[in-house]
Amino acid sequence: MxxxxxxxxxxxxxHGPAPAPEGTVLEQSRELNTFLAEIERRAxxxxxxxxxxxxxxxxxxxxxxxxxxxxxxSRPSAEWRPLFYRILENGIRDLQRRRxxxxxxxxxxxxxKEDPDNEAQDPLDNVADTAPAAPDRLMQDQAMQxxxxxxxxLPARQREAFMLRNFEGLDVAETATAMGCSEGSVKTHYxxxxxxxREQLGEVW
Amino acid sequence: xxxxxxxxxxxxLEERSRALxxxxxxxxxxxxxxxxxxxxxxxxxxxxxxxxxGWLLRLSLWTPAAGVTAAxxxxxxxxxxxxxxxxxxxxxxxxxxxxxLDIVASSDEGSGDAIEMLQDDIDFYDWADKTANSEPAAEExx
Numbered sequence: 001m002x003x004x005x006x007x008x009x010x011x012x013x014x015h016g017p018a019p020a021p022e023g024t025v026l027e028q029s030r031e032l033n034t035f036l037a038e039i040e041r042r043a044x045x046x047x048x049x050x051x052x053x054x055x056x057x058x059x060x061x062x063x064x065x066x067x068x069x070x071x072x073x074s075r076p077s078a079e080w081r082p083l084f085y086r087i088l089e090n091g092i093r094d095l096q097r098r099r100x101x102x103x104x105x106x107x108x109x110x111x112x113k114e115d116p117d118n119e120a121q122d123p124l125d126n127v128a129d130t131a132p133a134a135p136d137r138l139m140q141d142q143a144m145q146x147x148x149x150x151x152x153x154l155p156a157r158q159r160e161a162f163m164l165r166n167f168e169g170l171d172v173a174e175t176a177t178a179m180g181c182s183e184g185s186v187k188t189h190y191x192x193x194x195x196x197x198r199e200q201l202g203e204v205w
Numbered sequence: 206x207x208x209x210x211x212x213x214x215x216x217x218l219e220e221r222s223r224a225l226x227x228x229x230x231x232x233x234x235x236x237x238x239x240x241x242x243x244x245x246x247x248x249x250x251x252x253x254x255x256x257x258x259g260w261l262l263r264l265s266l267w268t269p270a271a272g273v274t275a276a277x278x279x280x281x282x283x284x285x286x287x288x289x290x291x292x293x294x295x296x297x298x299x300x301x302x303x304x305x306l307d308i309v310a311s312s313d314e315g316s317g318d319a320i321e322m323l324q325d326d327i328d329f330y331d332w333a334d335k336t337a338n339s340e341p342a343a344e345e346x347x
Contacts, residue, residue: 069252
């Protein structure tokens, strides 16, 4: 029997764990689908706040979904949330870096004075909405716009800490996993973020 | 008192910002929700495909290597399981085998000659055949 165990262990090393039975895979896939469906809209909005672009935000969220499902789908579902946000934050940072490189490159090219971020913008987006909006709704929209612009003014790590803790409801340990830093750093980033936001948004907000 | 005010202001900010954020999430339009759903399905399907392909790829990469290793192991086993005197030294048995091979080769050679002879003297054999089928000739007196 020890010979069989050795062979079995060698097989596992060479081939990795054997695929799970079909029923388990289906169950896992269904669970992952439920988790992603529950999280996707908040993740999208957080990515949109950071990236200021719906398409880029959608790409980042889809990429994070794919990576989570491919690399961590077999992990316990309790680990998915911080892992997902870690992947998403990495994706957002990559997109921002790529965008800044592209912007720098575009400014060198002759005759490209326009902001490349706005190149695919729909002109209809700039048309004023003439439909009457409820005053409450209007005030909420304005408050949200102010909050978004204030969040964008924050350093990336502070913004991440604030959104993950306050919007997504992660605890300090989960936020630390998602941000890839210590719990102490999370507390510092969060505290600074709250302080900055309070200053930017003012007393009346 | 001042600390309490700061804390309550922080709480108010957190609650207000959270409420606004969730409100904005709930008010996402249907087109965007649909795109998110499509993105989710696409991600899950792609992950499923790549998972299966990964397993098959690992299998297809390692199977030839395992085959070659098994063949090498078999060769080594056969080599070392044979008696030592048989490696590189011609024994009496193998000598006799070669002689047998020579005999077979030479008999083949002989049969080749016979066929050649048959082809050369085909007229003679034709005559002999006719003669044998015709009436027997008178026996010579002893």
